[in-house]
Amino acid sequence: MATKxxxxxxxxxxxxxxxxxxxxxxxxxxxxxxxxxREQMSITDMALPYLQILQSLSPxxxxxxxxxxxxxxxxxxFNTVTQELFASEDGINxxxxxxxxxxxxxxxxxxxxxxxxxHSSDQILNHCNRNEQGxxxxxxxxxxxxxxxxxxxxxxxxxxxxxPAIISMARTxxxxxxxxxSLLSSLQVMGPQGLFNPPMFAQKFHVTTxxxxxxxxxxxxxxxxxxxxxxxxxLYQVAKKFAEQVRTGAVKASAPPTEGDDVDTHGDSGVx
Numbered sequence: 001m002a003t004k005x006x007x008x009x010x011x012x013x014x015x016x017x018x019x020x021x022x023x024x025x026x027x028x029x030x031x032x033x034x035x036x037x038r039e040q041m042s043i044t045d046m047a048l049p050y051l052q053i054l055q056s057l058s059p060x061x062x063x064x065x066x067x068x069x070x071x072x073x074x075x076x077x078f079n080t081v082t083q084e085l086f087a088s089e090d091g092i093n094x095x096x097x098x099x100x101x102x103x104x105x106x107x108x109x110x111x112x113x114x115x116x117x118x119h120s121s122d123q124i125l126n127h128c129n130r131n132e133q134g135x136x137x138x139x140x141x142x143x144x145x146x147x148x149x150x151x152x153x154x155x156x157x158x159x160x161x162x163x164p165a166i167i168s169m170a171r172t173x174x175x176x177x178x179x180x181x182s183l184l185s186s187l188q189v190m191g192p193q194g195l196f197n198p199p200m201f202a203q204k205f206h207v208t209t210x211x212x213x214x215x216x217x218x219x220x221x222x223x224x225x226x227x228x229x230x231x232x233x234x235l236y237q238v239a240k241k242f243a244e245q246v247r248t249g250a251v252k253a254s255a256p257p258t259e260g261d262d263v264d265t266h267g268d269s270g271v272x
Contacts, residue, residue: 002158004071004085049081049165050256051092051155053209053220075209075220079155079165080257088220091208094153094167095230095239096184097201098246100253104148104170105138115255116143146170149177150253152246154239156204162235164242166253167207169222172214176222180205183226201239202230 021027054060054076059067061074072078075088086092103124105116128136128145136145148170154162169177184203188195204227209220230236245251 002090004076004087047081048251048254049079049163051153051165051167052078052080052256053222054078054085055219075211077207077209079163082163088209091206091223093156093204093206093227094165095156095162095201095204095235096151096153096180097239097243098152099181099184099200100150100152100246102148102150102253104146106144106146108142108144111142118148118253118255119145122147147174149174149181151177151180152242152251152253154235154242162238164251167222168253168256172212173221176224180224183224187226189229198229199240199243201243202236204228204230 021030052058054072054074056074058072058074058078059065060069060072060078062068069078069083069085072085073088077086077088077092078084079086103119103122105119105124107114107116124138124145125136127140128138131137137143138145148168151167151169153165153167155165156162183205184200185197187197187203189198206225206227208223208225210223211218212221213219230239242251
């Protein structure tokens with residue numbers, strides 16, 4: 001799951017740091033001071049990255065965009081915090097830890113676009129009309145309500161580390177999400193009392209992207225493959241703790257970094 005190599009440093013608000021230790025530094029010295037300075041910091045104090053599929057209109061892909069990331073291509077998976085790119089065919093390995101469904105409110109493009117709010121109940125649809133494009137539009141302000149799946153995951157790294165992140169799925173992406181939910185719910189393992197369905201955070205998946213199309217156009221969607229059970233007890237406990245933090249509300253999905261783009265008619269990067 002190696003990240004894509006870029007020709008030059010991406011233009012980001014926060015500079016990324018190489019994981020390679022300078023030749024002039026002693027690893028044992030850094031290890032002895034590990035964690036110092038972050039004693040008061042927890043996961044709730046950090047920006048939880050989104051893992052997004054880049055589309056042809058994504059600002060990271062467009063050469064004329066100030067958010068252009070060198071080397072970015074449509075179909076790549078993009079980490080919105082670290083600015084890392086993962087090639088479509090290589091993908092990422094994740095442990096899904098928690099699932100939430102929300103009804104996300106977006107402003108239409110002709111009103112400036114952008115994320116407005118996240119509603120925890122479908123009761124908001126009682127205040128909407130369905131338009132000719134199949135969108136639920138609020139009667140009072142014209143904003144669009146989009147049902148969205150949120151998967152809180154641990155993204156596994158090649159060096160044995162991990163990073164908490166969010167994968168969101170809306171519109172046509174929800175078809176993949178429903179398949180994922182079915183895989184998570186149908187797995188059975190033999191235990192002392194017979195077969196049982198293991199917790200969500202005990203399962204691993206390999207996630208890539210693939211090109212799909214319909215009468216409205218062509219775009220990239222998620223593709224996933226079950227990759228067995230978590231085989232490290234320490235990692236299992238980390239995933240379990242992350243799931244609990246989501247369940248109790250200590251960790252919540254923030255507004256996605258749209259950077260000028262919203263969720264389009266496919267549920268991918270684009271505009272209404």
